[in-house]
Structures are given as structure tokens and as C-alpha cells.
Amino acid sequence: xxxxxxxxxxxxxxxxxxxxxxxxxxxxSVDDISAATGLGRGSLYAAFDGKHGVLLQAMAGYFARLGxxxxxxxxxxxxxxxxxxxxxxxxxxxGVPLAxxxxxxxxxxxxxxxxxxxxxxxxxxxxxxxxxxxxxxSVLATAVAECVRAxxxxxxxxxxxxxxxxxxxxxxxxxxxxxxxxxxxxxxxLTSIAESAFALLPRPxxx
Amino acid sequence: xxxxxxxxxxxxxxxxxxxxxxxxxxxxSVDDISAATGLGRGSLYAAFDGKHGVLLQAMAGYFARLGxxxxxxxxxxxxxxxxxxxxxxxxxxxGVPLAxxxxxxxxxxxxxxxxxxxxxxxxxxxxxxxxxxxxxxSVLATAVAECVRAxxxxxxxxxxxxxxxxxxxxxxxxxxxxxxxxxxxxxxxLTSIAESAFALLPRPxxx
DNA sequence: TAGGTTTCTGACTGTTCAGTACACAACGGT
DNA sequence: ACCGTTGTGTACTGAACAGTCAGAAACCTA
Numbered sequence: 466x467x468x469x470x471x472x473x474x475x476x477x478x479x480x481x482x483x484x485x486x487x488x489x490x491x492x493x494s495v496d497d498i499s500a501a502t503g504l505g506r507g508s509l510y511a512a513f514d515g516k517h518g519v520l521l522q523a524m525a526g527y528f529a530r531l532g533x534x535x536x537x538x539x540x541x542x543x544x545x546x547x548x549x550x551x552x553x554x555x556x557x558x559x560g561v562p563l564a565x566x567x568x569x570x571x572x573x574x575x576x577x578x579x580x581x582x583x584x585x586x587x588x589x590x591x592x593x594x595x596x597x598x599x600x601x602x603s604v605l606a607t608a609v610a611e612c613v614r615a616x617x618x619x620x621x622x623x624x625x626x627x628x629x630x631x632x633x634x635x636x637x638x639x640x641x642x643x644x645x646x647x648x649x650x651x652x653x654x655l656t657s658i659a660e661s662a663f664a665l666l667p668r669p670x671x672x
Numbered sequence: 673x674x675x676x677x678x679x680x681x682x683x684x685x686x687x688x689x690x691x692x693x694x695x696x697x698x699x700x701s702v703d704d705i706s707a708a709t710g711l712g713r714g715s716l717y718a719a720f721d722g723k724h725g726v727l728l729q730a731m732a733g734y735f736a737r738l739g740x741x742x743x744x745x746x747x748x749x750x751x752x753x754x755x756x757x758x759x760x761x762x763x764x765x766x767g768v769p770l771a772x773x774x775x776x777x778x779x780x781x782x783x784x785x786x787x788x789x790x791x792x793x794x795x796x797x798x799x800x801x802x803x804x805x806x807x808x809x810s811v812l813a814t815a816v817a818e819c820v821r822a823x824x825x826x827x828x829x830x831x832x833x834x835x836x837x838x839x840x841x842x843x844x845x846x847x848x849x850x851x852x853x854x855x856x857x858x859x860x861x862l863t864s865i866a867e868s869a870f871a872l873l874p875r876p877x878x879x
Numbered sequence: 880t881a882g883g884t885t886t887c888t889g890a891c892t893g894t895t896c897a898g899t900a901c902a903c904a905a906c907g908g909t
Numbered sequence: 910a911c912c913g914t915t916g917t918g919t920a921c922t923g924a925a926c927a928g929t930c931a932g933a934a935a936c937c938t939a
Contacts, residue, residue, distance in 0.1 A: 466937040467885035489793050491698035495927060505888050506928080512886095515928070574796040581851045586696050586793055588854050589781040599855045627868075633852070633861065634868045638841070641848025644788045645840070647795050648806045654840065661834075661841045665872040674915040675906045702897060712918045713898080719916090722898065 539612040546615035558642035577643035623667035746819040753822035765849035784850035830874035
């Protein structure tokens with residue numbers, strides 16, 4: 466029996482996330498968010514408790530999407546695990562893959578992991594952001610490590626290798642490609658990095 | 673025949689760099705720089721042409737230090753090349769090594785590559801910063817690739833591996849460890865990532 | 880169709896920002 | 910000792926900032 470809100474919170478948070486990705490947190494003003502989302506300042510404060518609240522909720526939404534997509538892309542039968550890892554790595558170095566049909570952003574810098582970018586910019590002085598970013602990383606690490614274990618079970622990766630170590634290494638490479646991509650290196654270069662990394666994965670010693 | 677300046681520009685740029693690393697570019701105000709360096713606003717504008725000028729000159733100084741240290745740490749006789757690579761990798765994941773006697777910064781996030789951090793924050797809209805960051809990366813890539821070639825000559829790395837690809841991969845890992853470190857992961861974790869990466873370097877097939 | 884409740888809008892506030900202007904201080908040659 | 914030149918600090922300016930608020934608008938129930 467009251468006026469319903471005329472916007473979709475998810476849509477608003479998406480637009481805000483895009484803005485934060487493009488301009489950074491401190492580089493984005495409330496007016497920027499207002500322009501990007503179409504919401505007035507009052508609505509932004511009422512619905513999300515201001516700039517910082519928008520960031521936290523946008524990151525939470527990002528985390529949710531990540532937690533939904535990554536396991537879907539990496540989980541599966543042991544036989545295809547290595548190939549799934551390969552495909553994921555190749556896509557990830559071109560930007561965080563969050564849905565099967567979303568193409569990489571035109572600007573590689575804006576396609577970098579949202580959580581990582583925010584953590585690097587303000588994580589040192591914002592423990593909530595740091596924690597959320599850590600959660601994102603953990604979800605990925607768990608999914609990648611599980612995929613590594615599957616590949617080990619299938620005899621595609623050296624069973625003596627520590628799957629968690631390998632997962633951390635792969636994710637570090639993916640995060641690093643966000644940075645290298647921000648420098649403006651070509652997609653071909655990023656693909657080459659991913660292929661090099663994949664080629665170095667430890668294969669079983671005996672067949 | 674005029675009053676000499678009473679500050680050391682290098683010292684000022686160092687302090688400004690520290691401030692930028694800690695708070696980011698947009699998170700740092702001219703007053704912050706003034707407080708960190710002890711210089712008044714007038715002197716800052718006269719000597720460095722304002723905030724953006726300070727950033728550019730601080731990055732140029734960083735580039736110079738990088739270009740001096742990295743080759744020194746990585747160049748040398750072929751016999752020790754692999755070990756130099758190992759040592760460099762281990763130190764680099766804990767923060768950009770710029771001098772032999774400088775210990776890693778207390779906060780890992782502030783020890784991340786200055787150029788990379790600025791490029792990720794404002795590189796998309798600041799081509800000068802992007803270019804300077806790219807220069808920093810190139811210097812490192814050249815030094816690392818040369819070290820890889822030396823290790824190959826010494827028979828420690830598979831001669832069929834592309835040294836440039838390998839250098840890019842190693843640097844991507846190092847940049848990624850800046851991000852992972854910013855999440856708050858322990859130094860032990862970073863060391864473990866570096867060791868895993870090192871262990872996966874392609875060894876010669878035949879002895 | 881009227882009332883009550885919530886959302887929306889845009890103007891307003893006090894603060895902080897980057898950059899400038901200017902007065903004063905310090906130095907070196909004369 | 911003086912004077913031109915340059916460095917230094919501070920006060921100032923207009924713009925941009927985050928956050929608030931009161932009134933208008935939209936909707937549901939009755």
C-alpha cells in the first residue's frame with residue numbers, strides 16, 4: 466500500500482559496479498553513480514546508504530555471481546577437468562568470466578576482477594572491502610583447487626602436486642593478467658601467457 | 673645568485689610516492705602530499721607543477737630506480753642465472769625490490785609495484801601514466817628474459833622454451849602476487865606461490 | 880475516490896578539493 | 910650593505926564533493 470520502487474536494485478548495482486570498475490572508488494562521485502544508474506541521490510541513500518553502501522552491495526552481488534559461475538565452469542566429471550581448467554584460464558586472463566555469454570569488456574582494464582581492483586585501491590584502509598575481496602578469492606581458489614584434484618584423479622596432473630598451491634598459483638597468474646592487461650598489452654599476449662602457464666602444469670611422471 | 677631550494681627533490685618524490693602507494697592517486701590530496709613532504713603548496717606547484725606533475729615525476733623516479741636495480745639483480749654469469757631468477761622471484765612476490773638493503777614494506781599492499789597500482793587505478797584515463805607503467809614493465813621483462821636466456825645457455829632451462837614468454841609469465845605472477853598480497857595473505861603463502869612457480873619452470877629434457 | 884505510506888526528485892548545506900595569487904624570506908653577486 | 914632573483918608559506922577562489930531534507934508523486938487499500 467505504498468509506492469513501489471521504480472528500479473531494479475540488481476540493475477542499479479550492475480551500473481554502479483561498471484562505474485567503479487572504470488573510474489575506481491575514489492574516482493567515482495555520487496553524481497557519477499546517479500548518472501550511471503539514473504537514480505537520484507535521495508534514492509541512492511535510501512536504498513543503499515550512500516556511496517560506500519553501494520560499493521559494498523555491488524561487491525556482494527559480484528561475489529554472488531562469482532560463486533555461481535566459477536563452480537559451474539570448473540566442476541564436472543574428472544575426464545574433462547584439465548580441459549575445463551584450460552578453458553577457464555584462457556577466458557580468465559581476458560577478464561573475469563561471470564557468465565557464459567558475456568563477452569570480454571572492450572577495455573581490458575575495466576574487465577579486471579572487481580574485487581581485486583577495489584582491494585588494491587582501498588583495501589588497506591577498508592577492512593570490509595578487503596574481507597569481501599578475500600571471499601571472492603576464496604571461492605575461486607576452492608573451485609580451481611577442486612578442478613585440479615579432479616584432473617589429478619583422471620591422471621592429467623601430477624598427483625604429487627599440491628592442488629591448493631597450484632590453484633593459488635593459477636589465480637595469481639589470472640590476477641596478474643588483470644594488471645598486465647591494464648598496461649594495454651594485446652589479447653594475444655595474454656593468451657600466450659595463459660598457454661605458457663597451462664603448458665607448465667605438472668604432468669604425471671609415469672603413464 | 674638566487675635563493676637555493678631547501679629540499680631534496682628526490683626525497684620529496686619518495687615521500688609523495690609512499691603517499692600515493694598508500695592512499696592511491698585519487699585518495700591523496702595535495703594537502704596530504706604537502707604534509708607528507710613538508711613542502712607548502714606553493715613550492716609543490718613551482719617545483720612539480722601540482723598533483724599530477726608530482727605523480728609523473730615520482731613514477732619517473734621509480735622507473736629509474738627499477739631500471740637500475742632489476743638488471744643489477746638479474747644480470748651476471750650464466751652459471752648463477754637460475755639461482756638469480758629464483759632469488760628475484762622470491763623477493764619480488766613480497767614487494768618490488770628496488771635496493772638490496774630495503775626490507776619489504778610492513779604493509780604488503782603498499783609494497784606493490786607503484787607503476788602497476790597507478791596504472792590499474794587511473795591508467796585507463798591517463799595515457800601518460802599508462803605509458804610510464806608500460807615502460808617499467810618493459811624494463812623488467814627485458815631483464816628477466818635476459819636472465820632466462822642466460823639460464824638456458826647454462827642448461828638450466830629448456831632451450832626450446834621462449835624466454836620472452838617465460839619472462840612475461842613470471843612477471844604476471846609477480847604482479848598477481850601484488851594483488852594476492854593486498855588481500856592480506858601471509859608472506860608464507862606468497863613464498864609458496866613463488867616456489868611453486870619456480871618449480872614449474874621447464875627444465876631441459878635431456879641432460 | 881480518498882487516505883496513508885513509501886519512493887522519488889532536486890535543491891540545499893557545510894566541507895574539501897585543486898589550483899592561484901601574493902607577501903615575505905633567504906640567498907648571491909655586486 | 911644593497912638588490913634582483915628565487916623559494917616558501919598562507920590566504921583565497923571557484924568548483925566539486927558527500928550527505929540531508931522537505932515536498933511532490935505514485936501506489937495500494939478501502
